[in-house]
Amino acid sequence: MAIPWSQSMTEHHRWPVWVEAVGFLTLVILAAVLRSGLDYRTAALPEATHLFGGWQVLHGQETHAMAFHPGWPPLSMTPLAWADAMGGLVGARALSAGWGLLTVVVVALTARRLYGSSAGFIAGGLVAVYGPAIHVGTFATQDSLGVFLVATAVHLAMVALTGGRRFLYVFVGLALALATVVHYVALVGALALIEFLAILVIASILSRPRTGADQPSSSFQTPGLLSLVGVLLPLIAVMIPYASIYRADLLAFLQSLVLTAQSDQTGSWQIFKLLRDLLWLPFLMGILAFDWRGRRIPAAGLLAMAAAWLGYQFWNRDTGNLVRLTAYVFVVVAPMAAGGLVTLGQDWGQHRHRWLKGALIGLLALGVIVYVGWSGQAVLAGNRGYWPDATQLVEYLRSHVSDGDEILMEQGIIGRYYLIAHPTPGHTPANIWDTWWYQDEEGEGSGADLYARAIRQGRFDFVVFDYTVSADLDRQLLPVLQDGYHLAITFPSDTSFSPGIEVYRRRSPSE
Template identity: 30%
Template sequence: MTPAEPTLRTAAPLPAQQGDQRAPVYPLTETPESAWSHTGGRRRTWVSRAVLLAVLALQAALSLRLSNTAFQDEALYLTAGHAELDHLLHGAPAPRHYAGYFSGSPQLYPVLAALVDTRFGLHGARLLSLCFMLGATGLLYSFTRRLFNERTGLAAAALFAVLQSTVVMGYFATYDAPAVFLLALAAWIVVRTARAPAPAVLLAAPVMVLAVGVKYAAGLYLPTLVALALLTAWPGRGAKALLRPLLLVAATGVLVALGILGTDLLAGVQQTTTDRAHGTDAAALLLGRSAEWGGPMFLTAVGGAVSYARHGRLHESPTAWRLGGPGRRRRALLGLLLCGTALLAPAYQVHLGTVVSLFKHVGFGLLFAAPMAGIGLTRLVGAHFRHPQLGIALWTATVCLGISQADGRFANWPNSTGMVRTIASEVNDHGLYLSSTPEVPVYYLRDRTSHDRWRSVFGMDYTNPSGHWFTGDDAYRAAVRDGAFDVVVLDGFTNQRVDRVITASMRDNPHYRLLAHLGAAAPGEDRGHHRYRIWVKH
């Protein structure tokens, strides 16, 4: 006979004696299967906040190290904001019809930026953009944490914070920073209300419409927000989740219709967005630039999406499968939605054939791809930080690219300090002036001149004293020949072809003398090909 195998028996608790009120000795609490991803804890919360604060501090430092005088777009929007303020507050004559050609409502961001500029100058207006971009990064962390977990949220924020688009828009007084912030806020509301009653998603509608009002191109990302409302609610509500995107579409459509009917913005939307003239930039150039400015993070996001679709578990405990999670189909759709959104701006600008503003618009799409990039980075590092060197290498490469690209971007236009100082005594509100970038002198000398007194190098009509009408290059030649301009300022950079036409007309011209030939770089800077040439009328 084989000996009986030993068996394990659980001792039954001793019956309590009547009248015995003693509590059981050594009570055992339930042990969670996953500590980092699925349980609360004050220590984890504070560690996450500390890391996020460090990420935001780095983002702010990278933006604040940039330096140059006002770019022409910044100067234009701030000047328009001041004109709108004078019209609203002091009854000044209505400003130029900015709504007809601005890429966002002139009554929204320009007015806000002008209020800040009045008190704190260009630096203050740029700090306003920095606040918006820091807010966008914080919201990105928050809604990524709710979609996945803290570690993924921190990784997403750390990658997004050092992109060229993020760094530049954080110190650039244009529409882009508030538009990105509003899109991030709308995404946060959509994710935050996923488990709330369906009408709660309507809170996102006015934010989405405001984002489009601030910058019309933000409308490209509204379908993503609508689809996100469905995917985030589906696991908990099933088919009932279809009500959320329907409500969101209806509310957004009503608000957009009211905005169009109540204002004259439709012409601006058509001219700058839907019916914008096509350029001549090749698709290969645009795709190459898109890959250069956002390729590493996009590839990380694609890797994260593929990995997430195959293996949904985001926590480190191998025995925590019982915690459940979204199904493979929903995971794949979420990854496809977020990564596909990053392709919208490059695809649209390939359609338009222009590279203008592409470096900023790439960042709009990467805001949505960032959560998947966060998964990609955490999967690269591995559970329990098994391969931290891989994550550090990827993030360091992203930082280096972001810094070098942002520095190059801010060195891409001339420093106008010397030019403004030189022409200040030559400008008044009665003369007629020609400049490569008239927005810049108008912004810095707005107490002496107005936009209506300036002409640019991007097309002009001219009628001479004899009544003959000229357009295009002939208009510049005829106006210079007749001495129509009191000051001519060329930078040799903005439109080099027209610069050559005007310069040739200046040779042996009895009406003008060369006042200055300035190196546009500030002390210690090297902007070799940027040179201001300034002619004044005899």
């Protein structure tokens, strides 16, 4: 049963097809240019984890990457590994950029559906220039695909909600299910959307039917019980087998999330300030969209998803993923912000010429887009320079490591990606151990005593420290290295978080 909702403003208009085609092409070109710098630094820890994990899957090896970055390997890792095999790290980042470009288009289509062509271009422009979205779209992890799938689910939900076919709800559920197995954080938004749709279903059941004379001229196609089931079935059908197959990895990751939340490492006020700096203006513009009475229901759905993700961030307290989380939030905030700008322009230009009203909306939108893009550049720069640049280190190891060598390396997954997944003949190590886990026939774990024993026994041919993720352990092991190892070379890290990259080499018996 359809519940109509009154709409006080003029029906949103669409531009000529050729104008929209040119506009969307311009959006894609703008987004592509802003995402064209793909060789900015060597692989970061999350990138190396995904790429090496995908390489292991392609070669039939067991991977433990899900314990740190849970996601179904065929979707979250394997496509990136294929792209990496064909084009290296730049190829993998290019795949992420491709998903980012599609996200720009889908978000623009969502805003166009809700508020008209002008809003579509505004929303697309906001996503195209948003710093965290550019970061996610040029980072070889599962986030770019996850954001695209969430944007697709949101678009299909808005189409179904604003008079589209009800069978689309099945595809909404499928997109949400795929997004969730790509990145768990999508489940937070999925549950919020499902709860919102359930409220609409209950409202439709409890409301009294209107007569034809009572109904306004425009209406929403309120979802029925079958529509809600259509969303839930694909999600359940995918999530139950996924959770049962990977339950050990997922439980380990869930435990780490709970421990992070309980550690209270970052105060709520600090998290609020970080989110405020990234989202305050789009959120402010989005609130104005509620002035458009005929679009308050879909705007409420978008706001519910955004609020759920923000609430999760305050619960989780892990600021390391905060910037990437805002990329998910932005795919629902951007259409609202675009609708708010169009609404504001219509209010101010209510008694003015259509061209003057269009110019007013254009200037407002341009100002917001420029501000969002300018303020996001600092975020982009910070998220592209927080890990050591290993270019010189990799070149050195590729020329000095011998087949079968054992290496202890801080952020060892980066070494495994460059030296094992992309081996150099005659210079492929047998193992590269991390500074947070080691095992041999005498024990396993991450304690300093365990590493100290292995170093004294000369089990490592090379030891590499960069003092970023395990600086305290590195410094504890330095005195132990003095007997059997010598500092072979030091490289600049090109980051303020590390004093440099130190390579220690085991002394030969003659030394």
